[in-house]
Amino acid sequence: MLQRKTVHIGSSLLRESVKNQSCSISNVVSHPLQNSLRTYLHFCGYKQHPNFGFALKQTKILKQISRTLRTRRQAVSHLDSVLSDDVTDTDDTPPSRKPQDVIQTLSTKSDKFTVGKTRESEFQNKKPRKTGMDIAKELRQKKLNSDEPEKDTEENLVKKAVNAIKMTDFTYVEDEAIAKLIRRHVIYADNKMVIFNKPYGLSVHDGDGISKNVKQVLPMLSKMIYGVSTDVPLSLCHRLDKNTTGVLVCTADPALESHVKKMFRLNLVTRKMWAILVGIPHPQMGIVNIPIGQAQTTDKLTSKQFTRMVARPTVSYDKMTGEETARSFSRGQTAITKFRVMDSSRDVSLVEFEPETGVKHQIRLHAADCLDCPILGDHKYSKMDSLAPQKVPINILNRFKLPPTKTRYIPMHLHQSQILIPDVFDHPEKRHLVVGARMPVHMDRALRLFRLNPGKPSQWKVKAIPPPQLEAPPSDPSNPLFRNPQAETDLSNVKPVDPVDQCVFVFRSQLHVKYKKY
Known part of the structure; x- marks a missing residue:
């Protein structure tokens, strides 16, 4: 028989009970600790005894342990720790306690385990299990409350530099949030058109591999500007690259939409980038x-x-x-x-x-x-x-x-900093529209880092719109375009009108729209 120098009293009492066959076999075959105790006795030096078993009366405390402890191995180790509080058994001092004393010892120490109503009250007072989000919030709060500054290691410095220039990824951003972002960047809005500063990283149209774009949020943007109860369709007149910021024009009037698109198609729109x-x-x-x-x-x-x-x-x-x-x-x-x-x-x-x-x-x-x-x-x-x-x-x-x-x-x-669209308004003196957009944050930061000064802006030049070509002879008096040189007055003292003076300049947010709630 295998002997150990120092064993817990629990193992020695179990060995004595098996040796003397004082623990008779019972019908408790499906006990949750039976396999663990069999392995435990085998480790202590005993082979599986044919009459190995525990009576219901003798295993009552073990059932109480199994309710509180999750695994069988923990239950056995916890049983040994309870028994080892009083006496330890060595080879020089053979075990003198009987199995009935073991059960009595366990009964006296059963206050360490919770049974019945006590167990239910324990679960009622038990704190809820923390989730990963709770742990993350606690860590963030500790960093905010901690007075110690972060160590300026090379890795932390690189992370700070990357976070300073890293742009927003709109792949997982909701459409409503994108529409609110564009609404905050609106530069000019009236009953016929909406002009805004396009954010960085947002595509204008849909395509392969593009999940979020400006076109799909235009209905939400229209309701945010004109009213929830309105249904004003907005349509894009031109496009910008995904990673290009600047002025983007949308129209709400079909006649104005065709005119603005024609101006872009004929290259009559002046753009400064x-x-x-x-x-x-x-x-x-x-x-x-x-x-x-x-x-x-x-x-x-x-x-x-x-x-x-x-x-x-x-x-x-x-x-x-x-x-x-x-x-x-x-x-x-x-x-x-x-x-x-x-x-x-x-x-x-x-x-x-x-x-x-x-x-x-x-x-x-x-x-x-x-x-x-x-x-x-x-x-x-x-x-x-x-x-x-x-x-x-x-x-x-x-x-x-x-x-x-x-x-x-x-x-x-x-x-795209500025844009000039000719013949937008019907006013005889103010017909053209000039809209300017602020630079994005990353470009503004780069100008400060490299100490670049834009200086004075260049002068605007309105491109002349070609007149319609008519085949009617100008010498015919019945033609409305007929000009009589004798009837014309002297126009030498009349100053020509500068097209730039006929421009409406918009560099700050102007909303000429009345929001309709109902």
Whole structure:
């Protein structure tokens, strides 16, 4: 028989009871502690006895233990701890207590266990189990209440820098929250049109892989502006890229919608877009007139194909000789962009673009491929054949306090600051509308970091609308366009009307709408 130097009195009494066969077998076969006690006795040196068992009277305390303790192993260990409070058994002092004394000992110590009504009262007074959300709230509250500042380790500094430039992801944002956000960014609203400053990272139209966009929240936005009981349909007149902020025009009148879309289609809408470029363009003012087209390219690293706009110039230039040769075939769309450097610092510049045409990704491509100065945060057009994050000079990263491995978090710094729409109003003196939008937070922060000053704004020039062409001869007196030179007065002293004086300038929120509650 296996002997141990020191065992609890519980195990020695159980061994004695099995040896003397004082515990007769009973009908308690399905007792929850039977398997655990059998394993326990086997560990102490006894094989399974054919007459091993416990009577109902002798297992009453064990049933009480099993109600409170969850696992069988805990029940057995807890039983040993209770028995070991009084006496310990060694090889020198053989056990002298009988099994009946064990049961009496357990009965006297049963106040440690809860049975019956006492157990129910315990569960009533028991505190509710904490969830993960409760623990997280407690940790946040401890951080807020703690007077000790966080340690400025390298990891914490990188996290702070990333959180400072990380933008909102609208994938899991509800439509109502997006509509409220756009409502706070409304610049101008009347009974016929709504103009707002589009947030960063929000698509205008739906498409593949786009779950949230401006178009799907326009009905909610209409009710927030015109009233809950109203049903005014809003329609988009143009579009902006997902990562581009700035002025976005919506109309509520079908006649005005067709007019504004026609102005955009004829390139009569004047737009001014501000961008922070990596590098300084040379010359600092000019016009880029290079057609662009869409093409399929392959990433060198991943061999993945993606769609990208590429430059398709009509003239090829030889750098060695300086000769220009006309190309016989070019499948590109006409793209003309005016640019002006407003301010520059080391390796960065603030440039104002004025696109004359409206081709997809026109400014981004002209800045990256034609001026060789990509927009800061434009990871798609920074490289010709790669989708890797943009390579930024180390001095720019130091301003953002970012390591080179975190450049993918830098947002694109492109903003449509102002827009001029001609012939919007029916007023004879004020016919045009000029709307300006504030810069987003990340661009404002970048201007402060790089100490860039936009300076004085450039002058507006209203594009002349071509008159309708009529084939009626002007010499016919019956023609309403007939002009008699003899009847005309001298107009030399009359000053021409400046189209800019006929503009209504809106740079702060103006709502000319009466909200209807019912």
